[in-house]
Every structure is written in C-alpha cells, then in structure tokens.
Amino acid sequence: MSTAAMRERYLQDSISTASPAKLLVMLYDRLVLDLVQAEEALAGGDKVAAGPPLMHAQEIILELRSTLDMDVWEGAQGLADLYGFLLTELIDANVKGDAGKVATSRQILEPLRDAWREAALTVGASAGAR
Template sequence: MSAPNLRDRYLQDSINTASPAKLLTMLYDRLILDLMQSEEAIRNDERDVANEKLSHAQEIVIELRCSLDIEAWDGAPGLANLYGFILTELIGANIKRDADRVAGCRKLLEPLRDAWREAASAGT
C-alpha cells in the first residue's frame, strides 16, 4: 500500500473511531486551518486557493450548525446565531476577497475551538 493510501486509511480510521467530542475538535481544528490558509491566499492574490479553502470552511460551519441541538442547552441558540453570522461573513469575504473579514471570523472561532478542546479533554 502506498504512503498516500496509508495516510488516507489512518485518517479515516481516526475519524471512524473518534468520540463525538473529538470529532467536534477535529472539525474546529480544520476550520481554523482553512481560515488561516484562505486568509494567506487572499493576501497573496491566490484566488483559487482562497476560494477552495473558504468554501470548505463554509461547509464545516454548515455542518456545525446543522448538527447543533438547539434544545440541548441554553447557549445553543446563541451559538447557532454565531454560526449564521460566521457563514455570512465567510461568503462576503470570499466575494470581496477580504482577508480581514476572514481574520475576524478566525478570531471569533479560536476561543470556541479552545473551549471545546478543553471540554473534550476534561470528559476523557
């Protein structure tokens, strides 16, 4: 088996065996990575890369929003609203090629990622 195939298999196995909390932190980690890469791509006028990364980030935000149980806790509606705002900002940033809007989204999401990571590690 080739190295890329082994890596893909390892990643798929990691996803398939991860707890829900770990999956959430993995999504946030990838979202932040996409935002950092898209911000850099916009600043370097790499439009195709920026569009690809922002589109993927939007898909992750949609997944986070769709999987959020609004009835589960009091803060869920606020988080859903934040996801809606982030999605709108990312679409606008992609259209306007605005790295500062991407950076603003990243700055809002990084503390959430850190909080979810802390909660996940406390639960294990």
C-alpha cells in the same frame, strides 16, 4: 500499500473511532486551518487559491450549525446565530476577496476551538476515571 493510501486509511480510522467530542475538535481544527490558508491566499492577492478553503470552511460551519441540538442547551441558539454570522462573513470574504473578514472569523473561532478542546479533555479525563 502506498504511503498516501496508508495515510488515508489512518485518517479514516481516526475519524471512525473518535468520540463525538474529539470529532467536534477535529472539525474546529480543520475549520481554523481552512481559514488560515484562505487568509494567507487573500493576503497574497490570490482569490482563486482562497476559494476552496473558504468553501470548505463554510461547509464545516453549516455542519456545525445543523447538528446543534437546540433542545439540550439554552446557549445553542446563540451559537447557531454566531455560526450564521460567520457563514455570512465568509461568503462575503470570498466574494470580495477580503482577508480581514477571514482573519476576524478566525479570531472568533480559535477561542471556541480551544474551549471545545478543553471540554473534550475534561470529558475524556472524567470518563477514564470511572
């Protein structure tokens, strides 16, 4: 098995065995990575290279928004509205080649990612204590 195939299998196994909390953190990690890559490309004047990570970031935000259960948490509507705002900003950033909008979106998302990571660790620790 080639190194690339082994890496792909490892990634697939990691995803298929991850808890829902860990999957959420993985999505946020990839979202932030996409924004960093797009921001760097736009800062360098390369709109073409910024397109794929911006499109992928938009897909992740759509997935996050569509999987929100609005009946479980009263703050879900606010988070859905934030996802809608971020989606609009990233579309606009892609159309206009605006690295600033990408940077602002990333600055909004990084604390959310960190909060979800902390929550996942807390849930994981409490589950392990049982």
